Amino acid sequence: MKSRPISIDPMPPAITRLSALARLDEASIAALELAIQQQESISARRELVTEGRPVPAAKLLLGGWAARVRILLDGRRQFLSFVLPGDLIGLCEQRAPLAVSTVAALSDCTICIAPSAGDLPMLRQAYAVSRALDEAYLLAQITRLGRLNAQERIGDLLLELFERQILAGIVRDNAFDFPLTQEMLADALGLTSVHLNRTIQTMRRDRDLMWQRGILKLLHPAALTRKTGRVAARVTGDLA
Amino acid sequence: MKSRPISIDPMPPAITRLSALARLDEASIAALELAIQQQESISARRELVTEGRPVPAAKLLLGGWAARVRILLDGRRQFLSFVLPGDLIGLCEQRAPLAVSTVAALSDCTICIAPSAGDLPMLRQAYAVSRALDEAYLLAQITRLGRLNAQERIGDLLLELFERQILAGIVRDNAFDFPLTQEMLADALGLTSVHLNRTIQTMRRDRDLMWQRGILKLLHPAALTRKTGRVAARVTGDLA
DNA sequence: CGACGGCTTGAGAGACCTCAATGTAGGTGG
DNA sequence: CCACCTACATTGAGGTCTCTCAAGCCGTCG
Numbered sequence: 001m002k003s004r005p006i007s008i009d010p011m012p013p014a015i016t017r018l019s020a021l022a023r024l025d026e027a028s029i030a031a032l033e034l035a036i037q038q039q040e041s042i043s044a045r046r047e048l049v050t051e052g053r054p055v056p057a058a059k060l061l062l063g064g065w066a067a068r069v070r071i072l073l074d075g076r077r078q079f080l081s082f083v084l085p086g087d088l089i090g091l092c093e094q095r096a097p098l099a100v101s102t103v104a105a106l107s108d109c110t111i112c113i114a115p116s117a118g119d120l121p122m123l124r125q126a127y128a129v130s131r132a133l134d135e136a137y138l139l140a141q142i143t144r145l146g147r148l149n150a151q152e153r154i155g156d157l158l159l160e161l162f163e164r165q166i167l168a169g170i171v172r173d174n175a176f177d178f179p180l181t182q183e184m185l186a187d188a189l190g191l192t193s194v195h196l197n198r199t200i201q202t203m204r205r206d207r208d209l210m211w212q213r214g215i216l217k218l219l220h221p222a223a224l225t226r227k228t229g230r231v232a233a234r235v236t237g238d239l240a
Numbered sequence: 241m242k243s244r245p246i247s248i249d250p251m252p253p254a255i256t257r258l259s260a261l262a263r264l265d266e267a268s269i270a271a272l273e274l275a276i277q278q279q280e281s282i283s284a285r286r287e288l289v290t291e292g293r294p295v296p297a298a299k300l301l302l303g304g305w306a307a308r309v310r311i312l313l314d315g316r317r318q319f320l321s322f323v324l325p326g327d328l329i330g331l332c333e334q335r336a337p338l339a340v341s342t343v344a345a346l347s348d349c350t351i352c353i354a355p356s357a358g359d360l361p362m363l364r365q366a367y368a369v370s371r372a373l374d375e376a377y378l379l380a381q382i383t384r385l386g387r388l389n390a391q392e393r394i395g396d397l398l399l400e401l402f403e404r405q406i407l408a409g410i411v412r413d414n415a416f417d418f419p420l421t422q423e424m425l426a427d428a429l430g431l432t433s434v435h436l437n438r439t440i441q442t443m444r445r446d447r448d449l450m451w452q453r454g455i456l457k458l459l460h461p462a463a464l465t466r467k468t469g470r471v472a473a474r475v476t477g478d479l480a
Numbered sequence: 481c482g483a484c485g486g487c488t489t490g491a492g493a494g495a496c497c498t499c500a501a502t503g504t505a506g507g508t509g510g
Numbered sequence: 511c512c513a514c515c516t517a518c519a520t521t522g523a524g525g526t527c528t529c530t531c532a533a534g535c536c537g538t539c540g
Contacts, residue, residue, distance in 0.1 A: 132340065146427075195497070
């Protein structure tokens with residue numbers, strides 16, 4: 001880090017994140033900045049991608065949260081993964097692809113078209129790493145649902161989201177925007193909202209976290225990491 | 241399909257499967273046949289890819305079963321997905337990739353190097369569709385673990401495996417090779433082997449399936465599909 | 481034949497669910 | 511400024527699905 005006038009990180013989260021995934025050159029950043037100027041607002045609950053239909057052009061999430069979700073015939077709902085600022089939506093190598101899951105805005109969001117990485121190898125690499133991370137998050141989700149109990153699931157997911165928010169540079173004092181309801185979180189974790197509520201309460205009592213008015217704060221992320229036996233995803237040997 | 245002497249499908253499962261994912265041209269098939277001549281035997285339990293280490297060259301599974309697996313610090317095990325004949329292992333767009341999960345042989349296997357799709361657009365498309373299917377299987381796994389009960393999980397997974405084996409052309413009379421132990425299946429489904437055993441028994445009693453000596457037979461796949469509310473993955477609008 | 485891995489069975493416990501009611505904060509209209 | 515509404519969070523009581531621990535069984539293989 002070069003020294004800078006004391007201020008909040010001035011870069012948009014999306015650029016912070018993609019720069020963290022691969023060393024972006026000037027041209028890539030310029031392309032991103034240009035795309036970001038053409039941003040669009042999306043209101044909560046709107047679908048950005050619909051399961052079974054053709055995948056629209058790739059988007060970049062600039063602000064707000066979205067999620068991949070699957071609804072069963074009898075109405076049961078399962079969130080497959082969360083989409084946070086700086087994440088890509090609907091990136092796809094294949095011709096004539098059909099969406100394998102719906103992506104829906106969980107809060108009001110802003111998005112833009114993801115600039116083509118056609119002649120920008122650095123950007124292409126960032127996209128590839130982003131895809132690899134997406135896959136890692138799916139695997140982590142499977143492990144959570146298959147083998148962790150309620151408290152471990154919650155701790156593990158919150159830590160993952162925390163680390164992802166750090167990547168995008170939008171964590172301050174261990175706290176970050178968290179626009180989910182308990183019911184949404186429960187539907188991500190394979191729990192009922194009642195049981196999630198009770199478990200969150202004991203975590204509050206244990207001073208693991210504070211969560212109110214859409215802000216989540218992890219009081220001792222390192223301790224929580226140890227407690228849940230969590231291992232963060234590493235996806236490239238390039239950096240670090 | 242041209243008419244051919246009446247016989248069992250003479251093609252290796254891998255070629256059958258990849259041809260089903262995209263219309264392969266002569267050159268692609270020739271490349272695959274050439275690669276298959278250089279096959280290698282892998283004994284059960286060996287690791288083909290190791291989590292956290294660099295991803296080796298992409299492989300094609302020709303025979304036997306493998307699985308992506310994650311082991312927790314305290315020994316709990318979670319199978320993330322199964323790798324069946326015709327599936328690709330370690331396909332990757334990124335430079336300097338690190339494996340996000342271990343891939344281990346569940347039975348004795350034969351594999352070969354996956355031919356490069358560099359100048360074979362059809363083969364490249366088949367690979368892309370294969371990757372998209374892999375992702376769809378992960379999403380299905382999440383939904384199973386998060387929102388289905390034991391019987392639904394079993395039915396849903398067995399149907400998925402059944403459909404995948406059909407793609408590779410290795411199902412006969414609704415029966416196929418199934419080299420898993422009950423404990424492995426339990427570790428894929430987030431259950432204990434005890435509970436899996438009891439649930440399988442009621443499914444046997446209900447005449448849903450027969451399973452003995454490494455052969456699994458679904459007695460009424462269509463009925464089971466209806467019963468579990470299952471929807472199969474569609475990933476491309478190209479074919480069908 | 482004994483050893484082994486895998487399958488099966490029993491009994492009891494616990495984590496998580498269901499149903500239902502109550503509490504609370506923010507937002508809107510009068 | 512208050513009444514009201516809605517969405518969300520919280521609490522209680524009881525039920526059940528799945529787990530744990532443990533033992534017995536069965537086929538295979540050396």
